[in-house]
Amino acid sequence: MSWWSRFHHALRGHPVDREIDEEMESHIAEAVERGRDAAEARAAFGSRLRIGEESHEIRVLPWLDSLRADILFGWRQLRKHKVASAAAVLSLGLATGACTAAFRLIDALLLRPMPVAEPERLYAMFTLGYDPGGHLRLGESNEYPQFQTMRAAVKHDADLIAVSYGERIELTYSSDQEIEKAHRQFVSGWMFDSFGLTPAAGRLFTESDDEKPHAHPYAVLSYDYWTRRFGKDPKVVGRRFRMDNDLYQIVGVAPQGFTGTEPGTMTDIFLPTMMYAGVTHDDWGWIRTFVRMKPGRSVKAVRDRLQTVFTAVQSERAKGFVGWPQKRLEKFLHQTVLVLPAGGGISYMRKEYSLPLELLAVLVGLVLLIACANVANLLMGQAAARAREMALRVSIGAGRGGLIQLVLAESAILAVLASVVGALFAWWSAPYVVARINPADDPARLALPVDWRLLGFGLASTVGVTFLFGLFPALRASGTQPVSALKGGEDPHARRRLMHGTIAVQVAFCCLVLFVAGLLVTSFDRLANQPTGFSSERLLAVDTEARPGQTLVFWNQVAEHLRELPGVERVAMAGWPLLSGIGSNGFVSVNGAVVGDRLAYFLNVSPGWLETMKIPLIDGRDLRPDDVYPGAAIVNEAFAKEYFGGANPVGRWFARSGTTRLEVVGLVGNARYRDMREPITPTAYVPYRSDADGRVSHATLLLRTAGGSPLAMAGILRGEVARARPEFRVSNVRTQIDINRSQTVRERLLAMLASFFAVIALLLAGIGLYGVLDYSVLQRRREIGIRFAVGAPPSRIVNVVIREVFAMVACGAVLGSGLGLLAARYVNTLLYGVKPGEPELLVAAAFTMFAIAAAAAIAPVARAVRIEPLVVLKSD
Amino acid sequence: MPKPDSLQGSLDLLVLKILSRRPGLHGYAIMTAIQDISRDVLRADEGSIYPALHRMEEAEWIRAKWVTKENKKRARVYELTRAGENQLATEESRWNAVTSAVSRVLRMA
Numbered sequence: 001m002s003w004w005s006r007f008h009h010a011l012r013g014h015p016v017d018r019e020i021d022e023e024m025e026s027h028i029a030e031a032v033e034r035g036r037d038a039a040e041a042r043a044a045f046g047s048r049l050r051i052g053e054e055s056h057e058i059r060v061l062p063w064l065d066s067l068r069a070d071i072l073f074g075w076r077q078l079r080k081h082k083v084a085s086a087a088a089v090l091s092l093g094l095a096t097g098a099c100t101a102a103f104r105l106i107d108a109l110l111l112r113p114m115p116v117a118e119p120e121r122l123y124a125m126f127t128l129g130y131d132p133g134g135h136l137r138l139g140e141s142n143e144y145p146q147f148q149t150m151r152a153a154v155k156h157d158a159d160l161i162a163v164s165y166g167e168r169i170e171l172t173y174s175s176d177q178e179i180e181k182a183h184r185q186f187v188s189g190w191m192f193d194s195f196g197l198t199p200a201a202g203r204l205f206t207e208s209d210d211e212k213p214h215a216h217p218y219a220v221l222s223y224d225y226w227t228r229r230f231g232k233d234p235k236v237v238g239r240r241f242r243m244d245n246d247l248y249q250i251v252g253v254a255p256q257g258f259t260g261t262e263p264g265t266m267t268d269i270f271l272p273t274m275m276y277a278g279v280t281h282d283d284w285g286w287i288r289t290f291v292r293m294k295p296g297r298s299v300k301a302v303r304d305r306l307q308t309v310f311t312a313v314q315s316e317r318a319k320g321f322v323g324w325p326q327k328r329l330e331k332f333l334h335q336t337v338l339v340l341p342a343g344g345g346i347s348y349m350r351k352e353y354s355l356p357l358e359l360l361a362v363l364v365g366l367v368l369l370i371a372c373a374n375v376a377n378l379l380m381g382q383a384a385a386r387a388r389e390m391a392l393r394v395s396i397g398a399g400r401g402g403l404i405q406l407v408l409a410e411s412a413i414l415a416v417l418a419s420v421v422g423a424l425f426a427w428w429s430a431p432y433v434v435a436r437i438n439p440a441d442d443p444a445r446l447a448l449p450v451d452w453r454l455l456g457f458g459l460a461s462t463v464g465v466t467f468l469f470g471l472f473p474a475l476r477a478s479g480t481q482p483v484s485a486l487k488g489g490e491d492p493h494a495r496r497r498l499m500h501g502t503i504a505v506q507v508a509f510c511c512l513v514l515f516v517a518g519l520l521v522t523s524f525d526r527l528a529n530q531p532t533g534f535s536s537e538r539l540l541a542v543d544t545e546a547r548p549g550q551t552l553v554f555w556n557q558v559a560e561h562l563r564e565l566p567g568v569e570r571v572a573m574a575g576w577p578l579l580s581g582i583g584s585n586g587f588v589s590v591n592g593a594v595v596g597d598r599l600a601y602f603l604n605v606s607p608g609w610l611e612t613m614k615i616p617l618i619d620g621r622d623l624r625p626d627d628v629y630p631g632a633a634i635v636n637e638a639f640a641k642e643y644f645g646g647a648n649p650v651g652r653w654f655a656r657s658g659t660t661r662l663e664v665v666g667l668v669g670n671a672r673y674r675d676m677r678e679p680i681t682p683t684a685y686v687p688y689r690s691d692a693d694g695r696v697s698h699a700t701l702l703l704r705t706a707g708g709s710p711l712a713m714a715g716i717l718r719g720e721v722a723r724a725r726p727e728f729r730v731s732n733v734r735t736q737i738d739i740n741r742s743q744t745v746r747e748r749l750l751a752m753l754a755s756f757f758a759v760i761a762l763l764l765a766g767i768g769l770y771g772v773l774d775y776s777v778l779q780r781r782r783e784i785g786i787r788f789a790v791g792a793p794p795s796r797i798v799n800v801v802i803r804e805v806f807a808m809v810a811c812g813a814v815l816g817s818g819l820g821l822l823a824a825r826y827v828n829t830l831l832y833g834v835k836p837g838e839p840e841l842l843v844a845a846a847f848t849m850f851a852i853a854a855a856a857a858i859a860p861v862a863r864a865v866r867i868e869p870l871v872v873l874k875s876d
Numbered sequence: 877m878p879k880p881d882s883l884q885g886s887l888d889l890l891v892l893k894i895l896s897r898r899p900g901l902h903g904y905a906i907m908t909a910i911q912d913i914s915r916d917v918l919r920a921d922e923g924s925i926y927p928a929l930h931r932m933e934e935a936e937w938i939r940a941k942w943v944t945k946e947n948k949k950r951a952r953v954y955e956l957t958r959a960g961e962n963q964l965a966t967e968e969s970r971w972n973a974v975t976s977a978v979s980r981v982l983r984m985a
Contacts, residue, residue, distance in 0.1 A: 022950065026902065026904075027902070027926075029949060030904040
């Protein structure tokens, strides 16, 4: 009989049985034919079952057969303990699912190379220098004219590619009425060629599409955008759209999978760099520089050449700087050029989220370990309850391997079920998390394909988990000594000690997760509840664009019109909203001398802005319509402290960047300007230029509304702005609260996920503790009965039951706190306003752990106290 | 586990020998053949003949096939394989060695 037919028989036991049955029937028929009595002939077979079994065992591969039996038996065992099994499947499923989801995110953001030819030959240029705050920082931006000089300098060894930052802009395909938003990226014409990309439709850019400023109004769509917006219509090539007052023509579609060079932002429309106004400005840093090495050339040589050119270009530029302190000038000139591998693309999101994602991966791993320990304990408890069964199996001849297989089969079923739950969870949760990374109106989009990496990871974690939590109890069970087990258990404490050890480890991990989650939540809380210095309630920020040539007078007319609307309390105008991440800065000199090397922030505001923002006026007055720029300024307290030594600056003069003279007319309270995390910066609020040259192309109108939901007015405002003056158009409406919130997206996400994992870890640890206590009461019920019988009070019994477990919880908590202190240093950069070793948080984590332990102990303790000595002692 | 009244390990030999002379017998016929030829001295019951047949089939000493008898009933018949012929020779010579050794002991003791 072939191996295959044995296999076939093993999996489908019935045909073999049927064949044997038929042979026996034919035997009996033969016997009857020869005159034997039918009943006697049948009886001669003895127990037909026995023959069947003996024959069957010979004819099938015994191992496969026993495996089938073990799986069936395991399934029945699991169904017998529905609640425990469901808890195990769910906890493992959540843990493996979270692991897979975390891997999915990390892979998409950090590991996966861009779909370009030979990503290992792709590098990016960075500059290491000092930011305006005086901190060492890796700069990514370059100016286009410098880029051109550098490209020419290294053209024999490498090709430089300029790529702008992805940004979300408005465009219209037909009429001005239908405004759409899309992500655009300006790229060098030769980028597609250099990346080895081929068009999905039409053509891609070439070097000749990117030669003269403002001369190539062509666009390439991304495959994803083409699919979403146009349903892959090939006729889209040749269509035109309007953007930034230019008319662009679509020439082609990029290949599938290429979503731009910024993981986290999917580019919809690629445009040639020459179409961006910044190409001619040597002080606009708006591009990132990719370096495509030619085969076999030295990266170091290219770097050295770039450094030389870069320093020369910077020195040339510095000659034009006025009013720069010497120290700053030196820092500006001493920047180091770095050329680093960038086969995966570069993005702000990657920089911002790589550490948080790594941290989450660690947390998720810990939760997975807790879940494994839990299931191991549950299985171990069950195995203990089945010690007699195991002993019986051993005494009738089951081998060690057979028993291991029996228990492993059970855990394999658990793992398979759990991985189904986990796969569903991972499938749902990764996009859910990505959608929450950016503000709600512009969510981040990451390509999250299900590929072999993901399947491999899921499979590996499932197999790993099966062995982690299944093998140990299996080995223990197989070591059963039948004689002692049937007599009532060999060393009842050995197994319990083992479970206690697991508990200690579990508690330590749980404490660690709790502590880190506590750090992140506290950090988010402090950051989000940071006083801003102004009132965000019912404040609406209306970003507005004007056709070229609109002076302040017309802007005032629009503001005046909005002021008349019902539900609008105040209207003011500013260059941009506070805390939107935008900033304009400059050096401040008093009496002709630069003070310090700290930069001050500036913001153009209209009269009445202070009142609209509810920023308190401390001294002096608000801006008046007749104030002009340069001329008057309002400064905050930090400004007074930094540049006037804390004296009242009202009536005094200062100069911005050496030349522009301003008189301080008012002193106001501190308000956060650009970033929630920054310390309060010296800030000056200055009027708009009101002369004929003072044209304003875009600004933000700030509306203090009366109603409860300011966003409901967005539609009306869009219409009313256009009605006030047709040259004006609303480009975006946000509430100030949303703007503030988008400052803390990362912290919120981290806090949310960490709390989620902390809750899961707590739940798992609670279930684990309950299981162990319950088992221990079950196992020691005879001892407890005897103690009761000899007169021990219930309090003594309670002590006996929980003492060891609580000692383990204490051990675990101490261990976990130690780990927490170590881990805190690692997460330090993610924290805000929280000291990494904050003792209250450690205590809180340990306290929570004890509370959970106490809650888990209630039921088993109650059971122990209710033990009736007579019943227990009689039962054995 | 062998029963006290079993054929003391000679069942395989008997079955192989019978099948070598009369290939194509089914289980019942083999059983009755043992009984008849040994003049009722040796009996192989149903409980041992079938496991033995299946074991030898597994060892590929014999092979089985289903045939339809004249009365339209199906029966499973067995015949020797090449390996079975070799096995028969081996078993036979061992049996002869053992029996002659036993009779020598009976004579000489």
